[in-house]
Amino acid sequence: MQVSEDVFSKVQAALVDALGVDDDEVTPQATMVGDLGAESIDFLDIVFKLEKSFGIKVATEDLFPKDILTESSYVQGGKVTASGIAELKKRMPWADLSKFETNPRVQDFGDLLTVSDLCRYVQSKIA
Amino acid sequence: MRWFWIDRFIEFVRDTRATTVKNVSFGEEPIDDYLPGHPHYPHSLIIEGMAQTGGLLVSESGGFRTKTVLAKISKAVFHDLIVPGDQVFLQAVAEDIKPTGAIVQGTVVVGGQVRAELELSFAFLDDRFGDGALFPPEDLLRTLRILKLFDVAVDQNGNRIYAPEHMLEAERQAAIGIRHKRP
Numbered sequence: 001m002q003v004s005e006d007v008f009s010k011v012q013a014a015l016v017d018a019l020g021v022d023d024d025e026v027t028p029q030a031t032m033v034g035d036l037g038a039e040s041i042d043f044l045d046i047v048f049k050l051e052k053s054f055g056i057k058v059a060t061e062d063l064f065p066k067d068i069l070t071e072s073s074y075v076q077g078g079k080v081t082a083s084g085i086a087e088l089k090k091r092m093p094w095a096d097l098s099k100f101e102t103n104p105r106v107q108d109f110g111d112l113l114t115v116s117d118l119c120r121y122v123q124s125k126i127a
Numbered sequence: 128m129r130w131f132w133i134d135r136f137i138e139f140v141r142d143t144r145a146t147t148v149k150n151v152s153f154g155e156e157p158i159d160d161y162l163p164g165h166p167h168y169p170h171s172l173i174i175e176g177m178a179q180t181g182g183l184l185v186s187e188s189g190g191f192r193t194k195t196v197l198a199k200i201s202k203a204v205f206h207d208l209i210v211p212g213d214q215v216f217l218q219a220v221a222e223d224i225k226p227t228g229a230i231v232q233g234t235v236v237v238g239g240q241v242r243a244e245l246e247l248s249f250a251f252l253d254d255r256f257g258d259g260a261l262f263p264p265e266d267l268l269r270t271l272r273i274l275k276l277f278d279v280a281v282d283q284n285g286n287r288i289y290a291p292e293h294m295l296e297a298e299r300q301a302a303i304g305i306r307h308k309r310p
Contacts, residue, residue, distance in 0.1 A: 017201075018201065041198040041199050041228065041248055041250050042199070044198075044225065044227060044230065044248055044250070045199060045201055045230065045248050047225075048223045048230045049129075050221065051223070060225070060226075060227060069262045
């Protein structure tokens with residue numbers, strides 16, 4: 001999915017505002033948690049800013065499918081199973097799960113989301 | 128000393144907005160001691176006053192059962208000092224309320240002039256933080272009455288809001304407990 005420049009710049013502005021980071025830190029590859037230092041409460045702020053900026057509604061479970069990650073049929077030994085990965089892909093077609101798939105530890109899921117993923121998610125909501 | 132940085136609610140509309148008043152006095156230690164010789168209402172306590180106003184605003188529709196905590200100060204801009212003798216109006220507007228938390232925009236006004244602009248995020252703590260309330264309901268109810276919240280609180284249709292039944296029940300039970308403890 002192609003992300004428009006307008007979407008990227010609005011997402012960038014929301015992240016700069018919510019996380020207190022510099023413009024140049026918000027690259028498409030940057031991860032929200034690891035690179036930009038987002039904490040759980042920041043996502044409330046980010047979601048609020050995205051909703052306001054794009055006039056969309058963002059459900060928390062869109063970004064964090066907790067139901068999949070806590071469902072015993074999708075998680076075994078702390079790792080997401082193949083069927084769990086398939087479910088995640090279905091639910092989050094905008095997210096790049098290729099890196100996560102190589103070692104799908106549930107505990108690493110929180111640091112999966114990149115700026116690019118977020119842009120694609122927004123793009124899918126406004127399309 | 129009671130850690131309240133608001134004196135009274137003068138407006139409260141469920142899930143929408145609330146305004147409190149804070150009368151700043153030279154007699155309050157933090158105001159006199161914060162910068163000796165230059166008494167003023169410290170910025171951190173202005174934020175605390177707005178957090179109390181906004182926190183109660185976003186907790187009310189859940190019957191004050193949600194464990195609401197100030198999680199983030201996204202914006203805090205101060206335009207001028209607030210000094211003893213000032214009557215401060217803390218206006219909180221609920222911008223967004225979700226199951227996990229809320230965003231409140233705050234405006235602090237003295238004499239018709241905006242002295243500060245705030246944006247606060249509140250988190251609603253889940254069961255991982257215990258299943259009990261942050262405050263005993265009967266104590267919180269007493270505080271809400273002192274703050275005159277139920278004197279002005281209305282829902283979005285203008286209907287009066289009364290104290291939640293579970294708080295009244297907690298108050299009754301506490302009173303029974305006190306009576307039983309008497310010799």
